[in-house]
Amino acid sequence: MSDSEVVRREDRGRVAVLTIDRQEKRNALNAEVRRAFAAAIDAVNLDAGVRAVIITGAGDKAFVAGADIGEFEGRTPVDQWRVMKAPTMFEAVERSPKPVIAAVNGFCLGGGMELALACDVRLASASAKFGQPEVNLGIIPGGGGTQRLPRIVGLGAALKLILSGDLIDAAEAHRIGLVEEVLPPTELMPRAVALAETMASKSPVALAAAKEATRAALSLPLDDGLKLETSLFQLCFASEDKAEGVRAFLEKRAANFTGR
Numbered sequence: 001m002s003d004s005e006v007v008r009r010e011d012r013g014r015v016a017v018l019t020i021d022r023q024e025k026r027n028a029l030n031a032e033v034r035r036a037f038a039a040a041i042d043a044v045n046l047d048a049g050v051r052a053v054i055i056t057g058a059g060d061k062a063f064v065a066g067a068d069i070g071e072f073e074g075r076t077p078v079d080q081w082r083v084m085k086a087p088t089m090f091e092a093v094e095r096s097p098k099p100v101i102a103a104v105n106g107f108c109l110g111g112g113m114e115l116a117l118a119c120d121v122r123l124a125s126a127s128a129k130f131g132q133p134e135v136n137l138g139i140i141p142g143g144g145g146t147q148r149l150p151r152i153v154g155l156g157a158a159l160k161l162i163l164s165g166d167l168i169d170a171a172e173a174h175r176i177g178l179v180e181e182v183l184p185p186t187e188l189m190p191r192a193v194a195l196a197e198t199m200a201s202k203s204p205v206a207l208a209a210a211k212e213a214t215r216a217a218l219s220l221p222l223d224d225g226l227k228l229e230t231s232l233f234q235l236c237f238a239s240e241d242k243a244e245g246v247r248a249f250l251e252k253r254a255a256n257f258t259g260r
């Protein structure tokens with residue numbers, strides 16, 4: 001299934017793969033890509049048939065090489081403010097009730113890095129390169145990089161990347177905890193699909209609750225986070241999926257979750 005030229009959607013069973021395809025510009029995010037991506041992720045979020053999502057870049061050179069720098073030239077601060085006030089693709093990914101995996105297949109820079117940071121899990125090809133090179137342009141990360149990167153890799157590692165603009169390879173990204181796994185390029189998508197399928201086989205109610213509770217750990221005080229966890233646990237306990245999961249275990253069979 002294809003939604004647009006620049007953001008392709010392909011459903012593999014219960015896993016939706018969104019591919020950003022603007023290869024001649026290293027999949028850089030221009031207004032058209034942002035619009036198409038927002039439409040694609042909104043559609044996926046509302047599609048009960050989709051249980052997990054993979055985001056990747058087309059070709060073997062780039063995941064996403066950042067915001068389209070060409071669009072910065074001549075743009076007024078007010079126009080830029082309007083662009084950034086609109087609901088962003090980063091929040092749409094982070095707030096998705098479904099698990100979202102970044103399959104990082106090449107340059108993952110600036111806004112591309114920020115897109116990967118908004119995903120729940122990052123898998124990288126051994127040839128991927130990561131960086132927040134905004135300081136080279138006299139700007140700073142504006143898609144959440146200054147906030148999400150330190151929450152994932154810690155303050156020192158985040159500041160080293162953001163203040164130097166340096167690129168790091170996949171092995172270093174793994175060492176600092178930026179990516180969960182590094183794979184040979186040909187194994188990246190098979191592994192991403194296998195992991196997404198594992199997640200897709202679980203209860204959608206439990207997945208959404210687990211994602212919301214775990215992500216809240218980064219923004220809530222412990223007591224509030226524990227209260228949220230308890231109420232989301234209770235929500236799961238009231239679900240048909242919980243009854244099915246427990247019954248399936250006791251009957252020694254695979255559970256068939258419906259998301260109710």
Ligand code: COA
Nearest residue numbers: 024025026028065066067068069070107109110111133134
């Ligand atoms: N915005 C707009 N165009 C971009 C782009 C971006 N972020 N990243 C790459 N491109 C374009 C290049 O301008 C070039 O266009 P052209 O063929 O019309 O000249 C094309 O993509 C290929 O890029 P090129 O630099 O020739 O490829 P490369 O493989 O040698 O290098 C990068 C790839 C990603 C390292 C390099 O293009 C780069 O540094 N891009 C900018 C990254 C950045 O600063 N991102 C943060 C933006 S806030």
